[in-house]
Structures are given as C-alpha cells and as structure tokens.
Amino acid sequence: MLNINFELNNELKNSYVELLCSTKFGNSRNAKTVKEKFEEYKELFGDYSFEDIIFIEPEKINSLIEELETRNPDGYNLKEIFKYDGKFQPLIAKFFERYVNPRICYYCNIDFINVFDEENNKNKFTLDHFIDKGRYPYLALSVYNLVPCCYVCNSKKIKGSIEFYEELKLRDTNPYSSLFKFDEKVKFKLFLHKNCKDLNIKSKDDIDIPLKERYTNEYDKYIEVFKLNERYEAHKDIVFDMIKNAELYPESRLKELQDLTGIPYQQIKQDIFSLIDEDADLSKEPFSKLKRDMAYELGLIK
Numbered sequence: 001m002l003n004i005n006f007e008l009n010n011e012l013k014n015s016y017v018e019l020l021c022s023t024k025f026g027n028s029r030n031a032k033t034v035k036e037k038f039e040e041y042k043e044l045f046g047d048y049s050f051e052d053i054i055f056i057e058p059e060k061i062n063s064l065i066e067e068l069e070t071r072n073p074d075g076y077n078l079k080e081i082f083k084y085d086g087k088f089q090p091l092i093a094k095f096f097e098r099y100v101n102p103r104i105c106y107y108c109n110i111d112f113i114n115v116f117d118e119e120n121n122k123n124k125f126t127l128d129h130f131i132d133k134g135r136y137p138y139l140a141l142s143v144y145n146l147v148p149c150c151y152v153c154n155s156k157k158i159k160g161s162i163e164f165y166e167e168l169k170l171r172d173t174n175p176y177s178s179l180f181k182f183d184e185k186v187k188f189k190l191f192l193h194k195n196c197k198d199l200n201i202k203s204k205d206d207i208d209i210p211l212k213e214r215y216t217n218e219y220d221k222y223i224e225v226f227k228l229n230e231r232y233e234a235h236k237d238i239v240f241d242m243i244k245n246a247e248l249y250p251e252s253r254l255k256e257l258q259d260l261t262g263i264p265y266q267q268i269k270q271d272i273f274s275l276i277d278e279d280a281d282l283s284k285e286p287f288s289k290l291k292r293d294m295a296y297e298l299g300l301i302k
C-alpha cells in the first residue's frame with residue numbers, strides 16, 4: 001500500500017554484510033559464514049556476486065530470478081547457502097529498526113509493527129519475505145526483499161498462503177520499488193448507500209469506503225490478497241467522524257473562528273480535521289492514507 005523510502009549507501013551495505021558474517025554455520029572446525037558458503041558455490045550464480053544478490057534492487061529482482069532459475073532448475077544447493085537462520089532474525093531486525101525505523105505496516109497502514117515481547121522484555125516486529133524464501137531461497141537475506149509488516153499481513157491466512165510473486169510477477173508490487181505506485185493510483189472512495197437520502201448520513205452503516213484504482217486494475221490482486229477492503233470495513237467509523245466534523249465546521253464556521261481567534265483559517269482547518277500534508281510520510285501513522293484520501297473526497301483538501 002505504501003512505499004518504503006530506504007536507500008542503502010556504502011556504509012549501510014558494509015554494516016549489513018558485517019552483521020551477516022558475524023554468524024558462522026556448521027561444526028566448529030569448518031564453520032563458515034554465509035558469504036564463505038556463497039563463494040564455495042559461486043558458479044551457481046553466474047556473474048552475480050554475494051553483494052549483488054543481498055543488495056539487489058527491487059526493480060532488478062525479476063531478472064535475477066529468471067537467470068538463477070535457468071541456471072539451477074532443481075535449486076537444491078541454493079537452499080543451503082542463504083538459509084534464513086534463527087540466528088539472523090534478531091540481527092536483521094535490529095538493522096531495520098535502526099535504519100528504516102518502521103512504525104506502521106507498509107502493506108495495510110492499519111496496524112503498528114512493533115509489539116511488546118514480554119518474554120524478552122523488548123519491542124519486536126516481523127519482517128516479511130516479499131518474495132517467498134521457500135521458493136526463492138537466494139532472496140532470503142536480500143534487504144529489498146524484507147518488508148516490515150504487521151502480524152496480520154504476515155500471517156498465513158493473508159499473504160503467507162499464496163505464491164505472491166507468482167501471482168503478481170507481471171506487476172511490480174514490492175514496496176521498495178519505484179514502480180510500485182499504489183498510493184498514487186489507488187484511492188479510498190466514499191460511497192453513500194442508496195437509502196441514504198440528501199446526504200443525510202446517520203451512521204457508519206450508511207457509507208462504503210472501497211479502494212478504487214483509476215483507469216487500470218493492476219492492484220486488484222494486491223487489494224484482494226491483503227483483504228484490504230474487508231479489513232477497512234471495520235474502520236468506517238474514522239470516516240464517519242470526519243463527515244460529522246465536516247458538517248459541524250463548514251467553511252462559514254471556520255471563517256468565524258478565524259475572526260474570533262485571529263488564527264489563520266488554514267491552520268484552524270488543519271487542526272480540526274487533522275489534515276495530512278501532501279508530502280507527509282504516510283507510513284508513520286495508522287490510517288493516514290485513508291484519512292488523506294477521504295479529506296479529498298470530502299473536499300477538505302483541494
């Protein structure tokens with residue numbers, strides 16, 4: 001649903017490689033790091049280096065997959081090399097926490113990512129393998145294949161159960177990709193039920209707030225997989241409150257408040273409706289896309 005704005009510079013790349021290589025696998029005498037294991041089977045990867053694969057840009061993942069699948073039709077050895085071992089999980093999570101600093105799920109914009117882990121007395125969050133690590137094991141540690149997300153989106157029922165990449169390979173829906181234009185192309189729309197006459201909306205049951213894509217239907221599958229329309233259905237009260245607020249504070253009332261308080265009209269409007277700036281980072285607050293899209297629907301932003 002939302003893009004992840006995260007660019008890896010050389011310093012970050014070095015520290016990621018370092019953390020991956022801080023763990024060794026195998027029995028103590030010939031234990032190897034993941035990079036050493038890669039070097040051993042280098043010929044399976046053609047011209048791709050270890051770094052090329054773990055930092056593969058989202059737009060180039062498709063061609064990497066095509067080449068490696070052709071080179072290794074049975075894929076047997078590949079599974080062993082990039083194993084996403086339990087030892088990696090806390091290290092990688094720490095890297096993301098520090099440099100991406102995720103707060104809200106990028107897939108749904110509904111839930112906070114961090115949950116409190118009582119056992120270890122700290123916050124933790126899930127990282128989803130955007131492209132299935134079981135089917136494409138060499139992408140298990142690639143930074144741009146790891147999407148911080150909520151437990152619901154990462155659950156088997158939602159995304160886990162389908163071969164997401166297979167379903168969506170014609171379109172780029174990786175949140176890191178510049179080709180992923182969900183927010184731009186798909187908007188929440190406001191529909192009133194037929195029995196709701198003269199815009200007299202009495203309850204949240206009088207409205208529908210489906211996601212609609214303009215001109216094409218590239219993102220239908222995405223909306224379906226994450227059950228976005230069904231899940232937002234439970235949050236129609238947010239929009240209902242916005243509608244009621246808009247009725248309470250029409251333009252004329254806002255102008256009166258400006259005269260009374262001396263506070264600029266735009267500022268009052270911004271505060272009352274908690275309007276979200278055009279260039280605000282939507283990934284920092286839950287429901288921010290819904291609220292911004294609805295502000296347009298209600299004419300609060302033009």
Ligand SMILES: [Zn+2]
Pocket residue numbers: 105106107108109110111149150151152153154
């Ligand atoms: Zn989510």
